[in-house]
Amino acid sequence: MNVLLWPLISVPLGTGAALCLAGRSANRPAPLLAVAAALATLGLAVTAAVARPEASAPLFTGMRAGLAVDGLSAVMVITVAAVTLGVVLFSTGEFGQGENRGRFFGLMLLFAGAMFVTVTATTLPLLLMAWEAMGATSWALIGYWWQQPERVRAADVAFLTTRTADLGLYLAAGAALAGGIGSLRLDALPHAAPPWLNVVTAGAVAAALGKSAQLPFSFWLSRAMLGPSPVSALLHSATMVAAGAYLLLRLHPLLAAATWAGPLVAWTGALTALALGIVAIAQSDLKQLLAASTSAQIGFMVLAAGSGGVAGGLTQLVAHAATKSALFLAAGAWLTALGTKQLPALRGAARRYRMVGAAFAVGTLTLAGLPPLSLWAAKDEVLAAARAENSGLYAVGLAAAAVSAVYSVKALWYVTRPLPTDAEAGYDTEGHGTRRVPRPVSFPLWALTGLAAVLGVLALPGPASWVRHLVGTPAEPSPTAWELGLSAGVALAAATWAWRYSSRPAPVPGAVARWAKGWLGLERGARLLVAGPVPALARALAVFDDRVVDGAVRQSARAGLAAARFARRLDDGGIDAAVGAVASGARGLGRWARRPQTGLVHQYYAQAAVGFCALILIVLLVR
Structure with missing residues (x-):
């Protein structure tokens, strides 16, 4: 009997949604369809109140969407269904062809369906x-x-x-x-x-x-x-x-x-x-x-x-x-x-x-x-x-x-x-x-x-x-x-x-x-x-957001740009210059180091003799 809950809810919701979508094109059949849906819903409500069905389905992790008709909700579903039927019957004589009867009866049934879910939700x-x-x-x-x-x-x-x-x-x-x-x-x-x-x-x-x-x-x-x-x-x-x-x-x-x-x-x-x-x-x-x-x-x-x-x-x-x-x-x-x-x-x-x-x-x-x-x-x-x-x-x-x-x-x-x-x-x-x-x-x-x-x-x-x-x-x-x-x-x-x-x-x-x-x-x-105060508070918060929060963000951005420009100057005028000087010195030393490299053996002997002499001189001076 648990299946009773779904038609109790789906009949008014489904019929109401269809009539709302149809609008004026359903003006002629709308009252009859609404009365039929309300009457069927009342029958389902009475049956559900006797059978006391329960149903649930997975909703989120660890949570289920639960519905049940117990003693309290049994009385409520019958009450809501009976009043809905009475009002829908009354409305058939209230709204003429000039009104959008499809939308009106559709909204009434949608509301009733939402109410049924409200009173049976667990x-x-x-x-x-x-x-x-x-x-x-x-x-x-x-x-x-x-x-x-x-x-x-x-x-x-x-x-x-x-x-x-x-x-x-x-x-x-x-x-x-x-x-x-x-x-x-x-x-x-x-x-x-x-x-x-x-x-x-x-x-x-x-x-x-x-x-x-x-x-x-x-x-x-x-x-x-x-x-x-x-x-x-x-x-x-x-x-x-x-x-x-x-x-x-x-x-x-x-x-x-x-x-x-x-x-x-x-x-x-x-x-x-x-x-x-x-x-x-x-x-x-x-x-x-x-x-x-x-x-x-x-x-x-x-x-x-x-x-x-x-x-x-x-x-x-x-x-x-x-x-x-x-x-x-x-x-x-x-x-x-x-x-x-x-x-x-x-x-x-x-x-x-x-x-x-x-x-x-x-x-x-x-x-x-x-x-x-x-x-x-x-x-x-x-x-x-x-x-x-x-x-x-x-x-x-x-x-x-x-x-x-x-x-x-x-x-x-x-x-x-x-x-x-x-x-x-x-x-x-x-x-x-x-x-x-x-x-x-x-x-x-x-x-x-x-x-x-x-x-x-x-x-x-x-x-x-x-x-x-x-x-x-x-x-x-x-x-x-x-x-x-x-x-x-x-x-x-x-x-x-x-x-x-x-x-x-x-x-x-x-x-x-x-x-x-x-x-x-x-x-x-x-x-x-x-x-009054809530919009005023919203405006004050907007001003605070613009001038304080956004202002702080903008100042942070400006400070970041200034720091970036300083870092660029430091990089260009300091680090890059030092690296350039080291490279220039290395190139100069390389040029000086290439000059003795003539490929003549007697020059190498002469250079070695000069080196030994310089070394002996340093040793003598140090001692």
């Missing part, structure tokens, strides 16, 4: 490759309408922000090798030697928090909302933003091994859930509200990962995936029909388009955490783990749950108001609306909404115990009856308050409301602290 090199492919395709999808510069800039911000955090995985890989983990298997990372264990953990945590839009990286998700609504439904509900939370759940043993990491991750998740929930309340744009709520809801998953609630975090992930993808699809349907996503302009939208409105109502009530819907039970699983870890975490998480009810009911309040008499005046702010909801919207929207409502069964005692055994954490704490009652009471009270006071201005100073509406100034802070 080794860090393969995870890194899939992580990079996921980031690149998300950039292309967010900037799908590349003819509009604002959307391209938004894609750039999202990509560069997550890409900066992604560098943590490279740091983790290098530290793991230095720490003696030559195989780079994910389950071996907790055994890295200190101090490299802390570096591995820090890199993985940074990459996960950046991908999941947690503080301080949350602002990129706001910019990503300029992408098409189906992209938001896929990337920003169950896949890309959930990938970071999934990685933290997968690496919980690593967080436990580095004792500081669990509390840091848990508090980051709790504070994100609270702070971004407040940001969601301040929004007047429906997609921005849903985006901020996504960061907040994923904060609960991150809180679970840091607190050791792997099963609770997984339940929250699955329930949120169905809920948020349905809400994004509903927002996209209204955007297509009415040409706006501004909440004041969407008054009465639920009454005008009742099918979408009913689904949106179920989705928002689920998002609010009202009993007995899925996110109520899922949040209590997370909060139980948080309470076992730290009472402060539980208190912040409970406050974040109350805030969830407020922003969810706020969105519902607007769309269920009576339709204004001048409703048309607020439409078409984003583009010309069609004034109708496409037929293919109904089935995926209601399928995801139904899942959002009923997935809470996973938190019931029997199914919850099964999930804990599935992910290998049977001792994970469960919520008590008073915890369930308290969270239900808090959610109901907050929802009631939000319904009564949604028509009134927020009871906070205007500056605070603007600060919250601007996503806490996170992007401005990033530009001030990172985007």
Whole structure:
């Protein structure tokens, strides 16, 4: 059964690559091919979740590229496949022949394929490759309408922000090798030697928090909302933003091994859930509200990962995936029909388009955490783990749950108001609306909404115990009856308050409301602290390189040339002159030595006599 893993990955990747290459020439068959590929992938995902296949192949010396479907990834492959199918079905009614449907559906399938590799990878090199492919395709999808510069800039911000955090995985890989983990298997990372264990953990945590839009990286998700609504439904509900939370759940043993990491991750998740929930309340744009709520809801998953609630975090992930993808699809349907996503302009939208409105109502009530819907039970699983870890975490998480009810009911309040008499005046702010909801919207929207409502069964005692055994954490704490009652009471009270006071201005100073509406100034802070200083530092380093490093090299070259010229003069005027003088002297001595060589014997006798006389004279003088 190990062969199942390859088609699970190759079907979406292969079909996506073919559609991307075909482009507009595949406009007519692209929707059908994409739906067929997504449906086949869902079947393969279910089969793989049952069979639990494993596969590996040689990658580098001493390393293998490993894939496996275990308890945690079994739930994830089904979730990703189901949401992908629903979004692809919805997209068939969103994009007409005028769009490059081949490229769009191809990119969606490529992204899904990269996500499947991400959730099944057992080794860090393969995870890194899939992580990079996921980031690149998300950039292309967010900037799908590349003819509009604002959307391209938004894609750039999202990509560069997550890409900066992604560098943590490279740091983790290098530290793991230095720490003696030559195989780079994910389950071996907790055994890295200190101090490299802390570096591995820090890199993985940074990459996960950046991908999941947690503080301080949350602002990129706001910019990503300029992408098409189906992209938001896929990337920003169950896949890309959930990938970071999934990685933290997968690496919980690593967080436990580095004792500081669990509390840091848990508090980051709790504070994100609270702070971004407040940001969601301040929004007047429906997609921005849903985006901020996504960061907040994923904060609960991150809180679970840091607190050791792997099963609770997984339940929250699955329930949120169905809920948020349905809400994004509903927002996209209204955007297509009415040409706006501004909440004041969407008054009465639920009454005008009742099918979408009913689904949106179920989705928002689920998002609010009202009993007995899925996110109520899922949040209590997370909060139980948080309470076992730290009472402060539980208190912040409970406050974040109350805030969830407020922003969810706020969105519902607007769309269920009576339709204004001048409703048309607020439409078409984003583009010309069609004034109708496409037929293919109904089935995926209601399928995801139904899942959002009923997935809470996973938190019931029997199914919850099964999930804990599935992910290998049977001792994970469960919520008590008073915890369930308290969270239900808090959610109901907050929802009631939000319904009564949604028509009134927020009871906070205007500056605070603007600060919250601007996503806490996170992007401005990033530009001030990172985007501005980094180019300035690069320019300063370039100047240092030109004037100091290159200057030193150039001065060294000049000194070398000067030394060469001096050596040449020394060679020409000294050594060569001395050699020439020796040669000239030798030639002179040779000429003098040739003169006695006459060939006459009597001259030789005379020369010998003179020599003997000179020798006798020297001997006499010396003595």
